Amino acid sequence: MQLSTKHLLGIRDLSSTDIQTILDTATQFKEVLQRPIKKVPSLRDITIVNLFYENSTRTRISFELAEKRLSADTINFTAGGSSVSKGETLLDTVNNILSMKVDMVVMRHSASGAPHFLAKHIPAVIVNAGDGINEHPTQALLDAFSIREKLGGLEGKRVAIIGDIMHSRVALSNIYLLKKMGAEITVAGPPTLIPKYLQDAFDVRVEYDVKKALAWCDIANVLRIQLERQNQVLFSSLREYNQAFGITRELLESIGKEIYIMHPGPINRGVELDSDVADSGQSIILEQVENGVAVRMAVLYLLSGKRESA
Amino acid sequence: MSILIRKAIIVDPDSPFHRSAKDIFIQDGIIRKIADEITDPADQLIEQEFLHLSPGWVDIFTHCCDPGYEYRETLETGARAAAKGGFTHIFVVPNTRPVVHDKSMVTYIAEKQVSVPVSLHPLGAITRDAQGKELAEMYDMYAGGAIAFSDGWNPIQSAGLMIKALQYIKTFDGIILQIPDDKSIAPQGLMNEGVISTRLGLPGKPAMAEELMVARDIKLARYTGSRLHFTGVTTAKSLEYIRRAKASGIDITCSVTPQHMYFTDTDLQGYDTNLKTELPIRGKEDAEALKNAVLDGTVDCISSHHHPLAWDQKVCEFEYAKPGMTGLQTLFGAAGALEIPTETIIRNISLNPRKIFRLPAASIVEGEIADITLFQPETRYSIEQKDLVSKSINTPFLGKTLTGKVLGIIHKNKILLQF
Numbered sequence: 091m092q093l094s095t096k097h098l099l100g101i102r103d104l105s106s107t108d109i110q111t112i113l114d115t116a117t118q119f120k121e122v123l124q125r126p127i128k129k130v131p132s133l134r135d136i137t138i139v140n141l142f143y144e145n146s147t148r149t150r151i152s153f154e155l156a157e158k159r160l161s162a163d164t165i166n167f168t169a170g171g172s173s174v175s176k177g178e179t180l181l182d183t184v185n186n187i188l189s190m191k192v193d194m195v196v197m198r199h200s201a202s203g204a205p206h207f208l209a210k211h212i213p214a215v216i217v218n219a220g221d222g223i224n225e226h227p228t229q230a231l232l233d234a235f236s237i238r239e240k241l242g243g244l245e246g247k248r249v250a251i252i253g254d255i256m257h258s259r260v261a262l263s264n265i266y267l268l269k270k271m272g273a274e275i276t277v278a279g280p281p282t283l284i285p286k287y288l289q290d291a292f293d294v295r296v297e298y299d300v301k302k303a304l305a306w307c308d309i310a311n312v313l314r315i316q317l318e319r320q321n322q323v324l325f326s327s328l329r330e331y332n333q334a335f336g337i338t339r340e341l342l343e344s345i346g347k348e349i350y351i352m353h354p355g356p357i358n359r360g361v362e363l364d365s366d367v368a369d370s371g372q373s374i375i376l377e378q379v380e381n382g383v384a385v386r387m388a389v390l391y392l393l394s395g396k397r398e399s400a
Numbered sequence: 401m402s403i404l405i406r407k408a409i410i411v412d413p414d415s416p417f418h419r420s421a422k423d424i425f426i427q428d429g430i431i432r433k434i435a436d437e438i439t440d441p442a443d444q445l446i447e448q449e450f451l452h453l454s455p456g457w458v459d460i461f462t463h464c465c466d467p468g469y470e471y472r473e474t475l476e477t478g479a480r481a482a483a484k485g486g487f488t489h490i491f492v493v494p495n496t497r498p499v500v501h502d503k504s505m506v507t508y509i510a511e512k513q514v515s516v517p518v519s520l521h522p523l524g525a526i527t528r529d530a531q532g533k534e535l536a537e538m539y540d541m542y543a544g545g546a547i548a549f550s551d552g553w554n555p556i557q558s559a560g561l562m563i564k565a566l567q568y569i570k571t572f573d574g575i576i577l578q579i580p581d582d583k584s585i586a587p588q589g590l591m592n593e594g595v596i597s598t599r600l601g602l603p604g605k606p607a608m609a610e611e612l613m614v615a616r617d618i619k620l621a622r623y624t625g626s627r628l629h630f631t632g633v634t635t636a637k638s639l640e641y642i643r644r645a646k647a648s649g650i651d652i653t654c655s656v657t658p659q660h661m662y663f664t665d666t667d668l669q670g671y672d673t674n675l676k677t678e679l680p681i682r683g684k685e686d687a688e689a690l691k692n693a694v695l696d697g698t699v700d701c702i703s704s705h706h707h708p709l710a711w712d713q714k715v716c717e718f719e720y721a722k723p724g725m726t727g728l729q730t731l732f733g734a735a736g737a738l739e740i741p742t743e744t745i746i747r748n749i750s751l752n753p754r755k756i757f758r759l760p761a762a763s764i765v766e767g768e769i770a771d772i773t774l775f776q777p778e779t780r781y782s783i784e785q786k787d788l789v790s791k792s793i794n795t796p797f798l799g800k801t802l803t804g805k806v807l808g809i810i811h812k813n814k815i816l817l818q819f
Contacts, residue, residue: 102599181715201717201720203601203602203717221601290594
């Protein structure tokens with residue numbers, strides 16, 4: 091069991107075999123997480139720094155938990171209140187941390203390509219925990235893991251990705267992954283939030299009518315509206331967004347079939363997703379969160395270079 | 401001082417000796433004699449295989465960062481890089497600190513002439529601080545030696561202001577240089593918008609942002625009847641607009657850079673910050689259209705858009721990297737590597753800019769002032785960091801094979817050789 095890449099910078103660089111390996115390994119770790127003693131010694135002696143240049147709650151906790159379950163030593167770094175606010179460059183910060191003998195860096199950063207830049211300049215293993223509007227590979231992996239659990243596989247399955255596609259690294263990673271694994275994709279949302287060249291770039295279906303996308307799919311991945319980006323003129327109001335593109339109970343019932351609903355969180359309740367959908371039996375949002383730990387354990391384990399036994 | 405150049409092939413379509421191999425005798429900075437064989441004794445003899453020469457080259461858009469950003473480049477280091485790149489004249493971009501927006505700044509640059517091997521021609525800012533708000537004292541700067549006017553990397557956004565600027569320069573038959581870029585379109589754009597930007601998760605900047613500005617400014621130039629030069633044009637559509645405008649008699653000229661012909665957006669797949677430029681590196685079709693427009697004469701000049709940047713402005717996250725690359729020392733070799741015929745290159749970096757911006761022709765004829773570039777057009781070589789004399793090394797051409805080597809310049813009664 092070995093991946094074809096040294097780092098996890100994006101799904102873009104993974105082969106379908108790599109993805110398969112990660113998902114299969116995650117299945118084993120999910121089993122470990124059901125045991126009374128959830129800790130395994132796999133990453134003993136490995137030191138991991140969680141470098142978060144952008145706010146995150148669930149991804150950071152999920153990574154940290156995965157690292158602790160694998161018995162790695164972990165350090166947490168958040169940009170606020172650190173030397174970054176004093177003007178230190180990314181490279182300097184990381185080199186300083188590395189001189190304290192760190193093996194792996196889990197990084198979230200607001201600039202697309204930041205982990206790629208780091209991988210070129212430092213010797214540690216880099217795991218991308220989200221870079222700008224580029225990729226969020228572990229989210230796509232846990233989404234795929236969750237789809238596989240619910241639908242029994244990925245190939246030929248119909249997945250709708252709904253919402254702010256333009257600013258979503260979750261969307262891009264999901265598109266890369268689902269394409270590589272043979273799933274069919276429809277993206278849906280307001281035209282101002284869908285990149286012009288998306289169809290040409292990935293051969294996906296683009297739909298501006300959310301209802302049609304829902305009626306077509308087996309499972310819908312509903313993305314967060316990035317409220318912090320709404321200073322640009324992308325749609326008129328949250329109220330109108332909910333009316334035109336939000337997933338409501340009424341809308342779900344109108345399509346005449348039962349589909350699963352995913353969301354990478356955090357949810358803007360009443361905007362892209364209504365509460366009675368988010369909390370319903372069709373929603374697998376909390377299962378995604380649970381699977382996140384197992385998937386991240388698999389990624390860290392496979393990239394750590396310690397591959398004797400799970 | 402006297403110089404004898406042996407068996408040099410003259411590349412100068414305006415000279416009766418064009419394309420012929422001649423001996424050239426230069427004394428006290430004047431071309432005294434051109435003949436098949438000259439035996440006059442000279443202080444310096446130049447004899448090289450495949451030696452070519454042409455009227456000295458002109459770069460119409462060089463950023464010397466001086467004053468204000470001397471850690472990136474100074475007028476001295478920029479001039480040295482220009483000389484190494486074969487240029488005898490460079491137009492200096494006004495985006496310094498302070499901006500070249502009054503006569504004292506123009507004079508500051510012009511006075512550096514004495515100490516450097518090339519002629520420095522200041523581009524005066526069109527507006528105060530190049531902020532695009534109120535007109536700078538262009539008449540005064542013109543009188544002080546500004547060769548043309550431009551807000552440099554901050555193209556004029558307001559159409560109303562642009563009309564006033566174009567009208568204003570008619571007083572002295574001036575010319576405005578504009579990088580066509582409508583900054584209200586995709587202000588966050590980091591690279592060419594297209595399939596590649598979508599796949600890389602980088603915000604794109606559509607070709608339209610440039611084309612709208614080209615279309616607009618053509619209309620403004622037609623309205624005012626003034627002279628306008630677009631520099632760094634990158635798209636096929638822009639060229640189409642320019643071609644049509646030229647045909648209808650509007651006084652428009654344009655230039656392209658070698659980097660926009662040599663590279664395409666697929667080269668950005670490794671997030672190479674050296675390929676982040678003001679107007680983005682476009683797709684393959686646009687790059688080819690630029691080259692074809694050079695070949696068919698739609699393009700008037702090839703310019704370096706030399707933009708030195710410090711190490712930490714480029715060795716960082718792509719989004720935070722400053723746009724721009726150095727280019728003086730790679731321009732000729734890159735144009736050669738694109739298989740643009742030598743004569744066409746020389747027209748674009750010497751004859752045409754001299755005509756458009758009214759510099760002396762510097763023809764290779766007897767009695768003319770010696771303002772000459774010496775080169776070997778066919779020599780292929782790999783460009784290495786040690787060859788570059790600019791203070792900054794932000795160039796994606798490192799390690800690339802270029803075609804066409806500069807051997808030296810003769811200018812201001814001085815000779816600077818590099819072989």
